[in-house]
Amino acid sequence: MKEILSSKNPLIKEIKKLHKKKARDEKKQYVIEGFHLIEEAKNSGAIIEWILFNQRGQAEWANWLETCDPEKLIFVSDEVLNSLSDLPTPQGILAVINKNEADHLAEFRGGWLLLDNVQDPGNVGTMIRTADAAGLAGVIIGEGSADIYSTKVLRAMQGSNYHLPVIHGNLADILQQFIQNQIPIYGTELNEQAVDYLKVNKAENYGLIMGNEGQGVSATLLAQTTQNIYIPIRGQAESLNVAVAAGILMYHLS
Template identity: 35%
Template sequence: MKRQLRFVDNLLEKNRIRQEEQKFVVEGPHLVAEAENLIDFVLYSEELPLVAKLKKKGLNCFKVTKKQFADVSQVETPQGVLAVVNKRKFELEDIVGVINPMIVFCVGIQDPGNLGTIIRTADAVSASGVILSRGTVDLYNSKVIRSTMGSMFHLPIVQIGSVVEVLQQLKKQQVRVIATAGQAPKSFFEVDFKRSSAIIIGNEGSGLPADILGLADEVVSIPMPGRAESLNAGVAASIMLYEAVKQRKYARKN
């Protein structure tokens, strides 16, 4: 039991271990249920119906004391079950190679809540997938995982190295690259999202670098007639994704 507890603690604390083992930790009945087909083993302190179900499936389930569970838990009020799960593996082609893709590309997003919101919204609108650049907050950070509310298991998510190379590949495959910049004169309402599109969302503070903006097919802003100076990255991505959904699925037919 001590070995499993130590392994969980290492996965939670060290990105290097998560990368080496290709595993991560989810906590709480909802997330454990979402990850059911990826589970390596389960730790639990409460005899929950979910635990009984996982035991029936033959999964390794180890009971620990409430104190032991609380010591590794990442939440203020532990719910008595967590699981070590295997990472899913996707390639860029899994996202780009679908018919008429709608893609979200996160470049340098730092806030776990923002990334979780973007993934959850991408799932809600049935986006083709999410691409994460190097320098974006770790997808397997416990705060990111919780804020996705399970959506990270519903669509392909790919972590990449060179942003420029991926943008060039998108353009080769006729995917239009839509970049966001606060002062751009063109509104995102003017974009034709019915075509294959990738929406690029930049760092919360500095936005997108000039070389990335230079590779975009269109650079647009979100109109803000009120007094707010900016929107956070999660909100900005959500607004644009729902404009894409409106155009693709709910536009009036003349």
């Protein structure tokens, strides 16, 4: 077990950089915070690079820490832990995880959620959590969507990224794979030019594309889907929040 007491330590400086997307992309690592999430990561077989904890964390999770590879453990001072934490009240434990991304899948079975340029981290995280709850097979993150390894997305996902595959990919290419395999793929529109979602039946295998908060799904993708659907607005609101809409649709389709 290592011990690091100064936030000027080179390793701590490297970890701190992981708050930026650029460093996460380069090092293929990200930081998660709080015992519950770290336990989920470990149980799911995620490759843990480091587990950092202060005196409080050591006292609280002593038994669990004994089950970890001692070479991965770093005891740190409160100063170091606080310098790495993104929470107003740090829990006393955080971990550096190595990304483990499948960049393609052999086949698409079950329900798949595809995110086209969804920008709000809370929305992206909540949709992945909902996909997990609704029993979908996985989520595909298209270009332009929020980075799923940012602290805000990680917090909103509540560990669902350890329960189902979350893949980055080119949505236009993936849409073609669905079509070639005769799996229905639904685009979502914000207007009544599409079909009421209640008229679409449940399906064993399907893709559902949710789009940008302001612009919706891109017109190029909408032109190639099996069917475009919408959720009727019965009151005077202009639209639904995209994560709420995704929840209604996934629970209807699955």
